Amino acid sequence: EGLYKSIHPKGPHSCGFLVAFGANQVSIHHNLFAHNYVRNPLIMGGTNHEFVDNVIYDWGLVSEFQEDGFLLKQDIIGNYWKPLSSTIGLNEFPLKLDFDSSTVFGSRLFCQDNIGPHGLFFTPQQISTFAGNAIVFSPSSLLDTASNISYHPPAITFDTVLNYAGAIHPQRDATDTRVVTSVRDSTGGLIDCMTATPVMLDSGAVMNSTDTSIIYSQWLQNPAISPEGRKIMIVSGTAAGQIRYGIDVGVVDSANRIVEGFIDTAWTINPDSTSHYQVWVTCDHNLGGWPVYSTGTSIVDSDHDGMPDSWEIAHQLNPNDASDRNGTNLDSAGYTNLEVYLNGFYPIPSPNSVADIYNLKNEGFRIFPNPFKETSTFEFCLKESSCIEIIIYDVFGNRLNKIADGYYTKGINMVKWNGTNSSGNYLSSGVYFADLITPRFICNSRIIIVR
Numbered sequence: 001e002g003l004y005k006s007i008h009p010k011g012p013h014s015c016g017f018l019v020a021f022g023a024n025q026v027s028i029h030h031n032l033f034a035h036n037y038v039r040n041p042l043i044m045g046g047t048n049h050e051f052v053d054n055v056i057y058d059w060g061l062v063s064e065f066q067e068d069g070f071l072l073k074q075d076i077i078g079n080y081w082k083p084l085s086s087t088i089g090l091n092e093f094p095l096k097l098d099f100d101s102s103t104v105f106g107s108r109l110f111c112q113d114n115i116g117p118h119g120l121f122f123t124p125q126q127i128s129t130f131a132g133n134a135i136v137f138s139p140s141s142l143l144d145t146a147s148n149i150s151y152h153p154p155a156i157t158f159d160t161v162l163n164y165a166g167a168i169h170p171q172r173d174a175t176d177t178r179v180v181t182s183v184r185d186s187t188g189g190l191i192d193c194m195t196a197t198p199v200m201l202d203s204g205a206v207m208n209s210t211d212t213s214i215i216y217s218q219w220l221q222n223p224a225i226s227p228e229g230r231k232i233m234i235v236s237g238t239a240a241g242q243i244r245y246g247i248d249v250g251v252v253d254s255a256n257r258i259v260e261g262f263i264d265t266a267w268t269i270n271p272d273s274t275s276h277y278q279v280w281v282t283c284d285h286n287l288g289g290w291p292v293y294s295t296g297t298s299i300v301d302s303d304h305d306g307m308p309d310s311w312e313i314a315h316q317l318n319p320n321d322a323s324d325r326n327g328t329n330l331d332s333a334g335y336t337n338l339e340v341y342l343n344g345f346y347p348i349p350s351p352n353s354v355a356d357i358y359n360l361k362n363e364g365f366r367i368f369p370n371p372f373k374e375t376s377t378f379e380f381c382l383k384e385s386s387c388i389e390i391i392i393y394d395v396f397g398n399r400l401n402k403i404a405d406g407y408y409t410k411g412i413n414m415v416k417w418n419g420t421n422s423s424g425n426y427l428s429s430g431v432y433f434a435d436l437i438t439p440r441f442i443c444n445s446r447i448i449i450v451r
Contacts, residue, residue, distance in 0.1 A: 001035045001179055004190040007199055007281055011228035011249070014060070014190055017041035019049065020068065029053050029149050032165040034179050035190050037061065045070025048143055052077045053157040056094070057183045058084035060190065063095040065109065072099070072107040073142040080154045080397060081116045084186060088117045101132045110138040115154040119396060155393040155433045156444040163442070169345040174291040193283035194290050201225045206237070206275040207258065211266045214277060218257045227261035230279045237274035239267060246279070307341045365436050371448035378403070378415045380436055385410045389437045392417070392447070400427065419449050
């Protein structure tokens with residue numbers, strides 16, 4: 001959640017994620033992009049990229065996958081785009097490419113199980129209607145080596161990301177809770193500032209103007225402040241009292257840092273060299289102030305390596321040697337010791353978590369019969385007694401029913417479902433998804449109803 005029309009020198013700058021400048025082999029998975037105007041994400045060239053199981057909410061500009069003068073090979077799998085104020089036409093998609101079949105670089109995308117405002121898109125059936133441009137969509141993964149990320153159907157991705165993304169230890173803070181709640185409730189919006197107090201960013205003498213612009217020097221302003229998206233006030237001299245809003249900026253003389261700020265409405269009286277201007281951030285859309293965080297007792301970390309002394313001693317590390325955070329002696333997969341410490345706070349939800357589920361098939365729980373007509377049984381096996389939920393979704397991620405919500409004992413448990421929604425109405429024939437949620441992991445499976 002980036003600040004939109006805030007104090008960034010470039011002007012409106014609410015940005016999500018950028019991959020560019022020759023980067024390769026970037027994995028973006030299980031993230032929440034909420035209330036960002038641009039870069040949702042912006043991928044510019046590179047190979048062996050993957051964008052997997054992310055939730056994108058309330059964007060200004062759609063996700064962009066571009067060559068930008070370089071070969072692009074990217075997997076895009078299981079993502080969920082949920083709009084707020086942005087409108088996407090029936091024949092439009094929540095992502096944009098800058099290449100087609102005429103590409104000289106041979107760029108390709110592999111797209112699978114992505115949901116936008118109008119349902120699944122870039123499906124094989126849809127791609128087959130793209131004529132010659134269908135060639136840019138690969139029928140299989142473009143990764144040289146599989147990353148072994150656990151993929152979820154997009155209906156499951158939505159809740160999985162909202163439940164686990166971000167800093168959740170020991171609990172979500174007020175900011176993350178607000179953002180996650182806004183995604184669930186379809187509320188919120190782009191934020192300009194934390195407080196409602198306007199901020200003056202720049203002031204000085206006007207050099208000249210046109211009917212729709214103001215020309216001035218930024219020689220003493222470092223960094224240069226763009227007037228785009230800001231309030232421009234003439235505070236003295238000719239045209240004093242006029243207020244306009246910047247919509248763009250151009251460079252008149254780069255050596256002398258003279259710029260031209262274009263305005264939304266023509267001047268009634270043109271400012272001149274007797275005029276003085278001010279550029280303000282208005283903070284129209286704000287959060288009403290900074291959240292209040294309680295203080296606590298700091299852990300003892302003598303060498304400031306991010307790992308508490310007590311944890312280092314328990315794991316036979318040296319609490320006075322900061323370099324051991326980069327060692328890999330605690331994990332056979334190559335994670336650093338600091339990563340092992342941090343990962344210990346966040347058990348990774350996995351549909352194949354053998355540490356928690358056993359004696360069942362790879363899905364983690366069985367549904368039988370499946371497909372079914374009248375009643376189906378959900379069988380799952382817990383290594384430890386715990387509270388669990390089983391939630392039913394449609395293919396668009398809409399929650400239809402919670403068929404289990406309570407404490408279940410260690411071992412094999414069974415829950416029966418008659419194919420109804422939360423109102424007791426029978427669901428029609430089709431594909432649905434079930435999410436088994438425990439405090440330690442999430443499993444999911446597909447269900448088919450045949451009426």
